[in-house]
Amino acid sequence: MKEERPLLIVEDSDEDFEVTCWALRQAGFDRPIVRCSRAEEALLRLCPVPPNQESGSMMPCLVLLDLNLPGMNGLQLLEELRSVEQPPTIPVVILSTSKNPRDLAACYRLGAAGYLCKPLSLELYTSKMLKLTQYWFDAVTLPEE
Amino acid sequence: MPENQTEATPPAITASNVDISNCDREQIHLVNAIQPHGALLVLEEPSLRIVQASANSASFLGLPTDSLLGQTIDALLGKANTEKLKTILAEHDLTNILDRLMTLPKLPHLDQWFNVFGNRTDGFLVLEFERASPSSQEQERVGLYQFRDFIQRLQRTPSLAVFLDVAIEQIRHFTGFERVMAYRFDLDGSGEVVAEAKAPDLEAYLGLHYPASDIPAPARRLFALSPLRHLPNVDYEPVPILSYAAKPLTPEVSMGINPSPSPLGGEGFRERGIGLITNGLPSHQPSQNPLPQPLPLRGGGENRKPLSPEGRGVGERGLTVQDNYSIPEPQPVDLSHSFLRSVSVMYTGYLRNMGVKSTMVLPLLKNGHLWGLISCMNHSAPLYLHYEQRVPVELLTQMLSLMMGDREDLDQYAYRTSLDIVLGKLVSLMGREEGFHQALTADQTNLLTTLDADGVALIADGKLSTLGNTPSESNISLLADWLGQQEAAVFASHRMLDDFPATRDFLDTASGVLSVRLSRAGSDRIIWFRPEMLHDVHWAGDPNKPVEISTIDNEIRLQPRTSFALWKETVHGQSRPWLDCEIDYVTRLRRAIFDVIVERAKLLARTNAELERSNQELDSFAYAASHDLKEPLRGIHNFAEFLKGEEGINLSERGLKRIETILRLSGRMDNMLESLLQYSRVGRNALDMQAQSINKIVEQVAELILQVMPEKNITIDIQPFLPAIQCDRVRVTMVFHNLIMNAIKYNDKDHKIIKIGCDPSTIPVVFFVRDNGIGIAPNHHEQIFQLFRRLHGRDDFGGGSGAGLTIVKKAIQRHGGHIWLESTLGSGSTFFFTLSSENNAESERL
Incomplete structure (x- = not known):
């Protein structure tokens, strides 16, 4: 069986990463999860320099991106991803605490594939993660690498 | 006097130009005649050839006119005197001024002292001769000594009134005139006798007013021009000025005293002057010297006017002479500066009607403007003052003029000083107080302090404040509207009835008005009021009939008035006049207010910018x-x-409870935190103003709410046809959402009824959200809008962060609107709000 492509979570907070992982696992998600704690790191991973260079690791199949990051923030990363010569075909879903309509609008405008407001309760979070994985890994077909 | 009565009859005037202001047009300075107490020669320069001479030269100077005309001046003065004269002429400008050039102890052919005066005008030199004597020279010296004492006395006078009293008493003492008066001109040209010194038996003129036509404009001008006008004998017989003519005139031409007076001349005069040639002509005249002829005989053609019968008759009799002198180019010389100049018949007629035999008039100038006159009169007999007697009076009057400006200012000095102090206080009050109303209408020092006014109205910032006695509010606004149309920033009137007849209804408070405009638009102003001051003006004769018109021989005549009977007029609709220093004070106050306004505006702009920045910072802070x-x-x-x-099973019940907490x-x-974020978003982001259907917004909100609470019995009643307005959809949605949610939440009725509507008749539109809920006590109407402020227990009425109404209020304020409420405890509340400021209401609706 072919090795499964991982899910990339871009998240600077260890606790939040832990909570998200927990919720995903609770929801039955069993693919590998990789993490970048900075947007710059994620950019390198998604758009290797020079392009087409085989990176040592596999391309993720989906990115969960936190907006509030040190240095380059989530919105700027989206912008970078759009502006490279060959934009990656990997969908990016925003994971944020902000319900600000402007943030929502900006993310979708910059090509986000989804926007998920983190709820406070773990139960709710788990249920959202269940729906998210069902959607991306059952309902729709993701592009090949 | 009696025989002159006929001559004094004024000239005929055609019907077309009968006009009581006739005198205003009479060009009396060009009259070609002089009074008989001197002789006049007109010389060409530099030849000093005599081209015109007064007809009395034979009797006065000892040489007949015909032997002078065409000769040079040495024919009269002799070689030595002529040389002396030339030297003097070279040193004197003499333009527009009459100077004494020399005193001659004798002439070659006449043993008589003379004073010789000179004036250059129209390119000619005018020489005037007046008799003098060795004793008169001595008098001049004595007069000057007295004069010095007099100045010292004047300097000690405490007020202008006393100053004038002292001055005219002294002049009467110097001159011996029976009556000396100080006469002050009003702005309209009328005048009042303000000081009088007189012989005890004479009727007093003090306080009498004379209409403007009594001293017409050209006369006022002449008075201002020459330092002294002396008319020794009102009943004098004018002496014509004769001219050298190169070519003989035919008898026909010479016959006529040309019936048409010169266009340059005052008609009355000329005829009288001409008439005199025959009537009163001294024996040395025409028969022996048939050549001279009255001047000017040509040139008057354009302006022909019939002569009075008297004039014609006299003229015909007068010119029985064979003349070979005529006027080649009649050039009547401007005699404005001549002291011998003959005067208007209107004037002599007027004086005769007043019973005056002799006058002397000197101008009182204040800062160069004709302020009034010193008028000397003799009633019993003619009175001639020779030069040496006139000089001190002339100097004295000029000194009066110089001192008077200061003196009148001095009278107002104390008042002006105290106004200055008030101004300083008002300025500092304006600096301290919030608004002009508080600053300028305070108890201690205000707009009425010291200023002599009965009331004041301050219109500023859309508000009216009054102090003292003022017209009603509606009359003030009527007056303010009218003042708004005046161009000047400062308006002063003490006769409002004339200026703005609508004041007739409130003359008791506003007969006098002094106003300053405070804003460029003109709506803000201060108005001071003075009440009506009924006062009597004593006119010397009916001022409405300054001249009389009579018809004689089918010709309409203009006559000086004959009646000087006291005419008392009660003046209505006037107040005390505003003084210069008062007008100056309000002008300076206006400037001070402007400075404060500018300073305020700057401060306000700074504060606003700062506030905006700090608000933004606060919003950013709250957001971050x-x-x-x-x-x-x-x-x-x-x-x-x-x-x-993970550990729940290992924890005690208490431990679990703690975790729950x-x-x-x-x-x-x-x-x-979420509410705070929302709140900061309402303030931070720019509004997206679009035309929005309020019905649509409210319906969507209602649908959403009903969806999430299907279990409750809720009726949301939306008024149809709510207006479409310009607003930010997201925020207005938030407003309705929060208000409707509150209406449901704070509602203990089983059937919760919420009504949403508006009053479209108001500007801007007032929306409302009404419920049948628990109501809000009046003392909480303010608090409910405060952030995180709760009136109920945290978990009562479904809880909530306590920021809902704060967010609503902020969203409404961002639109420029207001929110308020009416409520009855136990039966419900209604929240009203607008979504536009009053100023923008026009553009709000679509």
């Missing part, structure tokens, strides 16, 4: 803080949940 706080809070919450889930509190805090 709440946003950043949310993350750790979430961590706390999540890890408490982990703890509960952590979860509840962190949950509430998250709610509050």
Whole structure:
């Protein structure tokens, strides 16, 4: 069986990463999860320099991106991803605490594939993660690498 | 006097130009005749050839006119005197001024002292000769000594009134005139006798007013021009000025005293002057010297006017002479500066009617403007003052003129000083107080302090304040509207009835008005009021009939008035006049207010900018803080949940309860942070103003709410046809959402009824959200809009962060609107709001 492509979570907070992982696992998600704690790191991973260079690791199949990051923030990363010569075909879903309509609008405008407001309760979070994985890994077909 | 009565009859005037202001047009300075107390020669320069001479030269100077005309001046003065004269002429400008050139102890052919005066005018030299004597020279010296004492006395006078009293008493003493008066001109040219010194038996003129036509404009001009006008004998017989003519005139031509007076000349005069040639002509005249002829005989053609019968008759009799002198180019010389100049018949007629035999008039100038006159009169007999007697009076009057400006200012000095102090206080009050109304109408020092006015109205910032006696509010606004049309920034009137007849209804308070405009638009102003002051003006004769018109021989005549009977007029609609220093004070006050306004505007702009910045900073802070706080809070919450889930079985019931508390509190805090975020968003982001259907917005909100609460019995009644307005859809949605949610939440009725509507008749439109809920006590109407302010227990009425109405209010304020409420405890509340400021209401609706 072919090795499964991982899910990339871009998240600077260890606790939040832990909570998200927990919720995903609770929801039955069993693919590998990789993490970048900075947007710059994620950019390198998604758009290797020079392009087409085989990176040592596999391309993720989906990115969960936190907006509030040190240095380059989530919105700027989206912008970078759009502006490279060959934009990656990997969908990016925003994971944020902000319900600000402007943030929502900006993310979708910059090509986000989804926007998920983190709820406070773990139960709710788990249920959202269940729906998210069902959607991306059952309902729709993701592009090949 | 009697025989002159006929001559005094004024000239005929054609019907077309009968006009009581006739005198105003009479060009009396060009009259070609002189009074008989001197002789006049007109010389060409530099030849000093005599081209014109007064007809009395034979009797006065000892040489007949015909032997002078065409000769040079040495024919009269002799060689030595002529040389002396030339030297003097070279040193004197003499333009527009009459100077004494020399005193001659004798002439070659006449043993008589003379004073010789000179004036250059129209390119000619005018020489005037007046008799003098060795004793008169001595008198001049004595007069000057007295004069010095007199100046010292004047300097000690405490007020202008006393100053004038002292001055005219002294002049009467110097001159011996029976009556000396100081006469002050009003702005309209009328005047009043303000000081009088007179012989005891004479009737007093003090306080009498004379209409403007009594001293017409050209006369006023002449008075201002020459330092002294002396008319020794009102009943004098004018002496014509004769001219050298190169070519003989035919008898026909010479016959006529040309019936048409010169266009340059005052008609009356000329005829009288000409008439005199025959009548009163001294024996040395025409028969022996048939050549001279009255001047000017040509040139008057354009302006022909019939002569009076008297004039014609006299003229015909007069010119029985064979003349070979005529006027080649009649050039009547401007005699404005001549002291011998003959005067208008209107004037002599007027004086005769007043019973005056002799006058002397000197101008009183204040800062160069004709302020009034010193008028000397003799009633019993003619009185001739020779030069040496006139000089001190002339100097004295000029000195009066110089001193008077200061003197009148001095009278107002104390008043002006105290106004200055008030101005300083008002300025400092304006600096301290919030608004002009507080600053300028305070108890201690205000707009009425010291200023002699009965009331004042201040219109500023859309508000009216009054002090003292003022017209009613509606009359003030009527007056303010009218004042708004005046161009000048400062308006002063003490006769409002004339200026603005609508004041007739409130003359008791506003007969006098002094007003300053405070804004460029003109709506802000201060108006001071003075009440009507009924006062009597004593006119010397009916001022409405300054001249009389009579018809003689089918010709309409203009006559000086004959009646000087006291005419008392009660003046209505006037107040005390405003003084210069008062007008100056309000002008300076206006400037001070402007300075304060400018300073205020600057400060306000600074404060606003600062406020805006700090508001923005606060919003950014609230946003950042709440946003950043949310993350750790979430961590706390999540890890408490982990703890509960993973270790719950190992915990005691109390331990579990504690964890529940952590979860509840962190949950509430998250709610509050979310509200804070919302609130800061309402303030931070720009409004997206679009035409929005309020019906659509409200219906969507209602649908959403009903969807999430299907279990409750709720009726949301939306008024159809709510207007479409310009607004930010997201925020207005938030407003309705929060208000309707509150209406449901704070409602203990089984059937919750919410009505949404508006009053479209108001500007701007007032919307309302009405409920049948629990109501809000009046003392909480303010508090409910405060952030996180709660009136009920945290978990009563479904809880909530306590920021809903704060967000609503902020959203409404961002639109420029207001929110308020009416409520009855137990039966419901109605929240009203607008979504536009009054100023923008025009553009609000679509």
